Amino acid sequence: MARIVMKFGGTSVADLDRIRNVAARVKAEVDQGNEVAVVVSAMAGATNQLVDWCQKLSPLFDAREYDAVVATGEQVTAGLTAIALQNLGVDARSWMGWQIAVETDGQHGKARIASIEGEELIARMKIGQIPVVAGFQGIGPDNRITTLGRGGSDTSAVALAAALQADRCDIYTDVDGIYTTDPRIVPNARKLAKITYEEMLELASVGAKVLQTRSVELAMKERVRVQVLSSFTDAPGTLVVDEEEVVEQEIVAGVAYSRDEAKITVRKVPDRPGIAAAIFGPLSDAHVNVDMIVQNLGADGTTDMTFTVGKTDLPRALQVLETARQGIGYAEIASDPNVAKISVVGVGMRSHAGVASTMFRTLAERGINIQVISTSEIKVSVLVAGEYIELAVRALHTAYELDA
Ligand code: ADP
Ligand code: ASP
Ligand code: MG
Numbered sequence: 063m064a065r066i067v068m069k070f071g072g073t074s075v076a077d078l079d080r081i082r083n084v085a086a087r088v089k090a091e092v093d094q095g096n097e098v099a100v101v102v103s104a105m106a107g108a109t110n111q112l113v114d115w116c117q118k119l120s121p122l123f124d125a126r127e128y129d130a131v132v133a134t135g136e137q138v139t140a141g142l143t144a145i146a147l148q149n150l151g152v153d154a155r156s157w158m159g160w161q162i163a164v165e166t167d168g169q170h171g172k173a174r175i176a177s178i179e180g181e182e183l184i185a186r187m188k189i190g191q192i193p194v195v196a197g198f199q200g201i202g203p204d205n206r207i208t209t210l211g212r213g214g215s216d217t218s219a220v221a222l223a224a225a226l227q228a229d230r231c232d233i234y235t236d237v238d239g240i241y242t243t244d245p246r247i248v249p250n251a252r253k254l255a256k257i258t259y260e261e262m263l264e265l266a267s268v269g270a271k272v273l274q275t276r277s278v279e280l281a282m283k284e285r286v287r288v289q290v291l292s293s294f295t296d297a298p299g300t301l302v303v304d305e306e307e308v309v310e311q312e313i314v315a316g317v318a319y320s321r322d323e324a325k326i327t328v329r330k331v332p333d334r335p336g337i338a339a340a341i342f343g344p345l346s347d348a349h350v351n352v353d354m355i356v357q358n359l360g361a362d363g364t365t366d367m368t369f370t371v372g373k374t375d376l377p378r379a380l381q382v383l384e385t386a387r388q389g390i391g392y393a394e395i396a397s398d399p400n401v402a403k404i405s406v407v408g409v410g411m412r413s414h415a416g417v418a419s420t421m422f423r424t425l426a427e428r429g430i431n432i433q434v435i436s437t438s439e440i441k442v443s444v445l446v447a448g449e450y451i452e453l454a455v456r457a458l459h460t461a462y463e464l465d466a
Contacts, residue, residue, distance in 0.1 A: 064229040065097040069197065069219035072106035073236035074293035075139045084293060085146035088192065092152060097187040099226060100194045101219040102143050104135025125170035129209045136196035136215070144194045154192040159199035159207065164218065166200035166208045173208035174276070175200060175217065180225035195222060216277035224284035231281070231288045233273065238292035239300035240272055242464040243317040247455050252466040258305045261315040261407055264441050268405035269320030278302065305409060313410030313417060314462040319451050320403045323353060323370040325433065326379060330393035331367055333360035341367055344386040350375045354436040354445060368434055370445060373399055401433065402451045405443040406458060418442045424461040430454055
């Protein structure tokens with residue numbers, strides 16, 4: 063007997079037939095003699111609709127009310143999934159975040175889980191009752207509903223698995239595993255049997271949304287065994303594991319892309335000590351995250367600084383820089399939201415040279431100009447014009463011999 067958390071994403075609970083399918087899968091696991099807890103996302107598209115309503119009423123909405131609204135998608139599917147399970151003769155009940163409780167910090171809209179009370183659920187699972195937990199939501203220190211950021215049900219599932227000391231956390235989604243890149247962009251992407259926590263963490267953080275970044279971080283820290291698999295087929299999925307468990311390590315594990323960043327160039331800033339602090343200090347004070355940065359070579363005592371911020375933060379970043387204009391002393395600011403970040407990730411980069419140069423050569427051969435570069439120990443990222451996403455991802459996937 064094993065204790066398993068089964069998480070179903072939006073596509074897997076998109077309509078009543080699919081919810082029936084989910085219930086049947088859960089029952090099959092229960093019939094095998096396992097203890098099961100279920101975590102569900104909102105129906106596909108539901109959260110987008112809820113976010114859209116908030117934004118349409120007020121672009122600068124109250125984040126606490128946003129959470130009250132967007133958390134409802136998961137309440138619907140938790141209840142419906144419990145009903146579908148009961149229809150199959152399985153004892154089940156729904157749990158909202160506050161009922162468990164899933165306690166979070168107070169950052170509405172992107173809260174982090176602080177703790178989960180697991181005892182009551184464990185006691186119920188022991189007598190054969192299936193908890194169906196609404197993902198994506200918790201309760202903040204202000205006693206109000208919080209949500210965990212887009213894609214946050216993955217994190218709910220992993221955190222619950224840790225709290226319940228589950229043997230495994232199965233993430234059911236609309237693809238049958240983790241691939242060398244998004245299979246919707248590269249049809250001959252290869253499914254990985256295993257991937258390391260570290261590589262998956264890096265891939266998620268540079269845009270591979272198959273798992274929310276925070277969920278991988280948590281799985282790594284709490285040693286939760288995560289498996290990604292399809293709710294529509296019985297194909298074996300992908301296990302996220304420790305480095306020692308991967309036998310044949312490729313140099314590059316995967317390619318990811320993100321459309322979520324925007325580029326800002328601050329022109330003709332004085333080329334002197336303290337200039338980076340003068341630019342990035344006010345941005346950080348305004349909670350604008352800066353990702354990639356390049357400082358161009360100085361000439362005539364001035365230089366240009368180019369960097370990226372989250373696309374949704376662009377208006378705020380420009381406003382902050384305008385306000386700080388005197389202190390920085392730049393000539394002008396240019397911004398471009400139509401950019402894409404393409405990244406290659408692999409722990410093999412630690413011991414193999416040439417990964418970055420292969421990337422640069424491949425893009426050059428396709429006539430794709432690189433605007434900004436950033437690297438870490440196991441990742442190289444480049445910023446390119448938005449229209450090149452698919453071409454760049456496909457070309458790199460082939461160049462690193464990842465094609466199936
Ligand atoms: P869910 O609603 O089940 O959480 P998501 O849409 O959040 O599903 O995540 C699954 C999607 O992630 C896939 O449909 C796929 O397009 C995308 N994806 C991006 N990179 C990868 C990758 N490397 N492997 C698998 N899927 C990926
Ligand atoms: N429903 C939420 C979202 O769309 C959470 C999730 O699906 O993981 O972001
Ligand atoms: Mg998701």
